[in-house]
Amino acid sequence: MHIHEEAKERHTLSVVVDNEPGILARIAGLFTARGYNIESLTVADVTEDESISRITIVTSGVPATIEQIIAQLDRLVPVHKVLDLTALGPHVERELALVKVAGVGDHRIEALRLADVYRARVVDATTGSFVFEVTGGSDKIDTFVTLMREVGLVEVARTGVVAIARGREAV
CATH class of the missing domain: 3.30.70.260 (ACT domain)
Known part of the structure; x- marks a missing residue:
């Protein structure tokens, strides 16, 4: 059984x-x-x-x-x-993350390219690192962080999920 x-x-x-x-x-x-x-x-x-x-x-x-x-x-x-x-039912969920990446040369170029694809903004930059701000669903944030591990991820800070129901009414 x-x-x-x-x-x-x-x-x-x-x-x-x-x-x-x-x-x-x-x-x-x-x-x-x-x-x-x-x-x-x-x-x-x-x-x-x-x-x-x-x-x-x-x-x-x-x-x-x-x-x-x-x-x-x-x-x-x-x-x-x-x-x-x-x-x-239908609702909107978003999360924000700050993602610090350190790297030079090709890793730096790849980090910027991936950030562009994921619509992440550079909010701080030095000659050896970036801090990106990325917003979206948790899956998008997870994927972005995973990709950044390959090009020099240093640390991540996440807000957690905020959500609201769709439609004209407050629920």
Whole structure:
């Protein structure tokens, strides 16, 4: 007899919260206490008076786990709204990375050529290194970083995913 195991799915969650001290720690603690992994987490205030923040969390799990995470987040007092952008359908996800590459000669030329292909901007340059800024989906960033390893990658800093639903309405 075959036991069928459900496949883990990657989900992007948007959590709208009161911008108050400790809320991020409480949300991270909820994930930690239950052994859920956070693959990416970003947070910023989204209102003019800085009273509301949007936390974007990328996590993976079987559907029942994702539902449980959403229900538990929804129960936290300063949480206004939890949306599973993945389940809602079309949404836009972007990430920004700063990628430092050191090299001379052909490696330097190749780094610039690849940066052009990936629409990465040079935001700092010395005679022996570049810092590129690249934005896009996480797959694009991953691929760019992998290619830069071959021409002198030194270090990478990434923002994590930010996401928003498509369409005319705020959700």
